[in-house]
Amino acid sequence: MTMxxxxxxxxxxxxxxxxxxxGERAAARALTLRLSPRVLAHAYRLLGNRTEAEDVAQEALLRLWRVAPDWRQGEAKVTTWLYRVVANLCTDRLRRGWRQRPLEAAGDPADDRTSAAEDMQERARVDALQEALQSLPERQRQAVVLRHIDELGNPEIAEIMEISVDAVESLTARGKRALSDVLRGRKDELGYAE
Known part of the structure; x- marks a missing residue:
């Protein structure tokens, strides 16, 4: 019987x-609908390229379906396992010499309640953040994205990155300082008052 x-x-x-x-196919659909947006967003933030991020997200979910028959409940959260796979796939792509192409448009639907100028300002902010994230060392970028964009807790990030909680705190602190330094001179351009 299908739920x-x-x-x-x-x-x-x-x-x-x-x-x-x-054998419950609807369960795979429900889990895919639930996890795909987060997996894609995480891959995009690590790679800075939507096409590459889509490939990584698809590969990560395929790996999840392959391990499903052997999944041992209680050993790891699905999301923790999936974030680790995404991070590893992104690292592999970066180490293989894949280079970023110019930033792509996010493709998010426009909000009818905002003006074109507000939309352009927000797009400039998103692009500036993405460029700044790409300037960070790989591990700092991953820690900052997991903590401040994906809003995960330090213990879960430590598990995903296979490091200590202290190391997570250090990486995120250094990453935030570096982002602040990179973006400091662009406050006026991005519409942020002092």
């Missing part, structure tokens, strides 16, 4: 993965 998709809204990620492993 309706909306009945899976409150089912934890780990349980959905086990349901998929047991």
């Amino acid at each position: 309706p998709l909306d009945a899976m809204n409150d089912v934890p990620d780990e349980a959905l993965l086990v349901l998929f492993a047991n």
Whole structure:
């Protein structure tokens, strides 16, 4: 018997993965709809290229489906495992010599409640942040994105990055300082008052 998709809204990620492993196709759809936006956003922030991020997100989810039959509940959260896979795939691409192409448009739908000037200002801010993130060393960028954009806690970041909580705190502090230094001279241009 197949469960309706909306009945899976409150089912934890780990349980959905086990349901998929047991043949429940709707569980895979529900988990994909739940996790894809976060996985794609994380990959994009690490790589700075939407096309490459889409490839990484797709590969990470495929790996999740492959491990589903062997998933051992309680050992790791699905999201923790997935963030680690995304980070590793991004690192592999960067180390293989893949180079960024110019930043792409985000493709987010325009909000009808804002003016064109406000939309342009917000786009400039997003682009400036993305450029600044790309200037950080890889591990700092990953820690800053996980902590301040994906809003994960330091213990979960430590698990994802396979480092100590103290190391996470150090990486995020150094990353924030570096971002501040990079963006300091652009406050007026980006519409931020002192």
